[in-house]
Structures are given as C-alpha cells and as structure tokens.
Amino acid sequence: MKKDRAMYKKVPAMSPTIVHDYLREVGRAWCQQGVAIELGSWLGATAMPLLEGLVEAGYDRPFYAYDRWEANKAEVQKAAIGGVHVHVGQNLLPICKDNLLQIYGNLRMYRGTIPAILKNYPGDPIEICIFDAPKNNPVFSGAIERLSPYWIPGVTVLGLLDYYFYKNRSGEKRSESLAPVRFIESHPNSFTKLAEWPGQTSSVFFRYEKKL
Numbered sequence: 001m002k003k004d005r006a007m008y009k010k011v012p013a014m015s016p017t018i019v020h021d022y023l024r025e026v027g028r029a030w031c032q033q034g035v036a037i038e039l040g041s042w043l044g045a046t047a048m049p050l051l052e053g054l055v056e057a058g059y060d061r062p063f064y065a066y067d068r069w070e071a072n073k074a075e076v077q078k079a080a081i082g083g084v085h086v087h088v089g090q091n092l093l094p095i096c097k098d099n100l101l102q103i104y105g106n107l108r109m110y111r112g113t114i115p116a117i118l119k120n121y122p123g124d125p126i127e128i129c130i131f132d133a134p135k136n137n138p139v140f141s142g143a144i145e146r147l148s149p150y151w152i153p154g155v156t157v158l159g160l161l162d163y164y165f166y167k168n169r170s171g172e173k174r175s176e177s178l179a180p181v182r183f184i185e186s187h188p189n190s191f192t193k194l195a196e197w198p199g200q201t202s203s204v205f206f207r208y209e210k211k212l
C-alpha cells in the first residue's frame with residue numbers, strides 16, 4: 001500500500017488520487033459547523049482538493065495546517081520525482097502556502113513539531129480533521145488529546161491517512177504504527193467508518209459519533 005505515487009495537479013503528493021477525490025467530497029459536504037484542519041500538509045496535495053470542495057460549499061472560516069515543513073532526504077527525492085526541486089533542510093511552508101493560496105486565502109499555517117505546536121490551536125470547533133503526520137505514539141495520542149475536545153459528535157470527519165500503515169511493517173515498527181487502530185478500536189461507540197480502499201491505500205475516514 002504505497003502512498004507516495006501520485007501528483008495533485010502539478011503538486012507532488014504522498015497520497016493517491018482516490019484519496020484526493022474523497023477529500024474533495026468531504027469538503028463539498030461541509031455543513032457550516034466547524035473548521036477544517038490538517039496535520040501533515042507537506043506541499044499541499046491533500047489540502048488542495050479538500051479546499052476545492054470547501055470553496056464549492058461556501059467555506060468562510062480559517063483553514064488550519066500544521067507541519068514541520070523542513071525537507072528531509074526522502075522528501076527531497078519524492079519532490080524531485082514530481083519535478084519540484086528542494087534541498088535538505090529547506091523550509092517548505094512557502095511552497096505549500098503558494099499552492100494553497102491558488103484555492104483559498106484564509107490560511108492559518110503553523111510550522112513546528114506536532115503535538116507541541118498544537119498548543120497554539122485556538123479552539124474553533126472542528127468539522128474536518130485530517131491526520132497525515134501523526135501515526136505513532138506519542139505524536140498520535142498527543143494530537144488526539146489536543147484536538148479531540150473540539151470535535152463535534154455526529155458531524156466531525158476524521159481522516160487517518162496512515163491507518164493501515166502498520167501492514168507494511170514488521171516487529172516493533174509494526175507495533176508502533178498500530179497507534180491509530182488501537183485508538184479507534186478502544187472507542188467502538190465513538191466512530192463509524194465512512195470510507196476505506198483496502199489494498200490500495202492506508203487511508204481510512206471516520207465519522208466521530210459520540211464523545212470519547
């Protein structure tokens with residue numbers, strides 16, 4: 001289940017087209033109850049279709065994006081495959097911002113380490129919550145702890161883009177990557193599954209139904 005094989009328009013992506021298409025639908029279904037937030041935006045390839053859908057739905061609130069936006073060697077290589085040339089250590093926030101600004105202007109982009117950087121989250125109710133950075137603990141549980149108080153029962157869509165990531169791993173790494181699965185399975189009444197693409201991508205989307 002490789003994720004990093006697509007482009008979103010001209011933007012290198014670490015997620016496949018089916019997930020981009022679904023994110024656009026999630027944005028289109030925005031029902032004016034809360035904001036959208038993404039952890040792990042990289043160059044913007046998942047935030048862009050989500051924002052396209054949100055704009056169609058009349059979204060008029062800030063869009064929150066959190067990432068360290070500091071290119072490592074693997075990211076340099078993945079970006080280059082998509083024709084974007086960056087160097088190790090480069091601040092990628094300006095590239096991501098330029099991409100998102102093509103679609104939507106009210107951006108709140110925060111550069112730093114998750115979950116610590118989430119301390120600055122102002123507490124708007126969250127209608128759409130996309131995790132593409134947190135997959136292991138303590139990062140995953142730290143992000144959940146910080147953001148879940150703002151989820152709206154019966155409304156919030158939680159996208160865990162690395163949910164099945166553990167299937168590609170073994171030993172201790174597999175166990176570490178099970179953090180999202182353990183979280184969802186330990187709250188069986190709080191989530192219903194909305195979408196998944198078995199064998200194609202690690203991503204799973206849930207509706208938050210009842211308070212944790």
Ligand SMILES: C[S@@+](CC[C@H](N)C(=O)[O-])C[C@H]1O[C@@H](n2cnc3c(N)ncnc32)[C@H](O)[C@@H]1O
Pocket residue numbers: 012013014015039040041042043044045046047066067068069070112113114115132133134139
């Ligand atoms: C899989 S990539 C995101 C890809 C993007 N959503 C897409 O599909 O093209 C993960 C991103 O999360 C960021 N990231 C991972 N762990 C992080 C952490 N603990 N704090 C901040 N950013 C983190 C990385 O910098 C990277 O940009």
